[in-house]
Amino acid sequence: MSTLRIAVIGCGSIAKNRHLPEYQNNSNVEIVAVCDRVEERASEAAALYEATAYTKYEQLLAEETIDAVSVCLPNYLHAPVSIAALNAGCHVLCEKPMATSREEADQMIEAARKNDKKLMIGHNQRFVPSHQKAKQLIEQGELGKIYSFRTTFGHGGPEGWSADGARSWFFKKDQAFIGAMGDLGVHKADLLRYLLNEEFTDVAGFIETSAKENADVDDNAVLILKSENGIVGTLAASWAYTAKEDNSTIIYGENATLRLEDHPDYSLVAQYTNGEVVHYELGGIQSNDEGGQTNTNVIDHFVESILQDQDPLINGEEGKKSLEVILAAIESTKKEV
Incomplete structure (x- = not known):
C-alpha cells in the first residue's frame, strides 16, 4: 500500500487538534508540508511533524509533490484554496462549511469532477x-x-x-x-x-x-x-x-x-x-x-477513500x-x- 503525501493548509486549532495528529497516527500518511500565513504557526507545525513550512499556499502547491490536502482556513478561503488544490492534482479534505454560497460549492464539485479527485467535507458528526x-x-x-x-x-x-x-x-x-x-x-x-x-x-x-x-x-x-x-x-x-x-x-x-x-x-x-x-x-x-485529542475518524475515512478509490461519505454534493x-x-x- 502506497504512502500518501499530505499537506495541511492552515495551522490553527482545527489543524493542530484534529487534522495533524490524526494524519500522524495514520500509518498510510506522510505529512510533507504545512502552510499558514502566520510564519511562526507554520514553523511550529513543521518542526513538530518534520514537514516543510510555507506561508503561501500557491507556493506549496507549485513546489511540492502532494497527493492530498486538508484545507483548514477561514470560511471565505475554503472554495478558492480547495479549487486551487484540486486543479493542482490533489485530493481535498475541506473543513465545514464547505463554501459561502451555492455557486462556490458548485465550483468546488466541478473542480473535483474535472480533475478526477476526491473532495470530502469535514462533517465529523x-x-x-x-x-x-x-x-x-x-x-x-x-x-x-x-x-x-x-x-x-x-x-x-x-x-x-x-x-x-x-x-x-x-x-x-x-x-x-x-x-x-x-x-x-x-x-x-x-x-x-x-x-x-x-x-x-x-x-x-x-x-x-x-x-x-x-x-x-x-x-x-x-x-x-x-x-x-x-x-x-x-x-x-x-x-x-x-x-x-x-x-x-x-x-x-x-x-x-x-x-x-x-x-x-x-x-x-x-x-x-x-x-x-x-x-x-x-x-x-x-x-x-477535553482538549480535543480524540479521533474523529474523518482523516482515516478520507485516507481510506483515496487508497480504495471510493467516494467519501461526505463528498462535495453532500456538503453542498x-x-x-x-x-x-x-x-x-x-x-x-
Whole structure:
C-alpha cells in the first residue's frame, strides 16, 4: 500500500487538534508540508511533524509533490484554496462549511469532477458511534414512523478554541460569512440529513447576535425544519452555552424516542413506548472541552477513500446539501421584511 503525501493548509486549532495528529497516527500518511500565513504557526507545525513550512499556499502547491490536502482556513478561503488544490492534482479534505454560497460549492464539485479527485467535507458528526448506531436503529424500523426531532450544538464560543482567541476570524463577517450556524449548525444539518435519510424542503430561521460584543455574525440561531416526508423539528446553534457544551439530538418516533449524546453516562438511550429503556455505552462524542485529542475518524475515512478509490461519505454534493440548509435559513430571515 502506497504512502500518501499530505499537506495541511492552515495551522490553527482545527489543524493542530484534529487534522495533524490524526494524519500522524495514520500509518498510510506522510505529512510533507504545512502552510499558514502566520510564519511562526507554520514553523511550529513543521518542526513538530518534520514537514516543510510555507506561508503561501500557491507556493506549496507549485513546489511540492502532494497527493492530498486538508484545507483548514477561514470560511471565505475554503472554495478558492480547495479549487486551487484540486486543479493542482490533489485530493481535498475541506473543513465545514464547505463554501459561502451555492455557486462556490458548485465550483468546488466541478473542480473535483474535472480533475478526477476526491473532495470530502469535514462533517465529523456522521462518524460518532451513537449517531451511527441511531442511524442503524432507524433503518431497521425500530422507531416506526418518525414524527419530530430536536438537535442542538452549542458551547461558549470560538474564543476558547480558536488560535486567535477573541480576535479570531470566526467573529468577522468578511472572513467567516456566518457565525455559530457555520461553525456548529451546519454540522447538525448534515447529521439530521444523515440520520433521517431525507432532505429538508422548508427552512425558517431566527438568527441573532446577542452574546458576543466583538462579533458581526450570528452567535445564537434556531432553525425550524421540515423534511420531504413531513418530519418537523428544530436545530439550535449557539456560542452562548457558557457552562457546558451541548451536542445532543433527540429523535421522536412512533415506537421509540432516541436520545443521542443527551445523557451524562450513556451516549445513546432508546426509550420505547412499551416502557422498555435500552442504554448504550458507545464511547463519547469528541468535545472541545477535553482538549480535543480524540479521533474523529474523518482523516482515516478520507485516507481510506483515496487508497480504495471510493467516494467519501461526505463528498462535495453532500456538503453542498448541508450548506443549503443554512443558506435557506438566512434567506428565510430576509423574507420577513
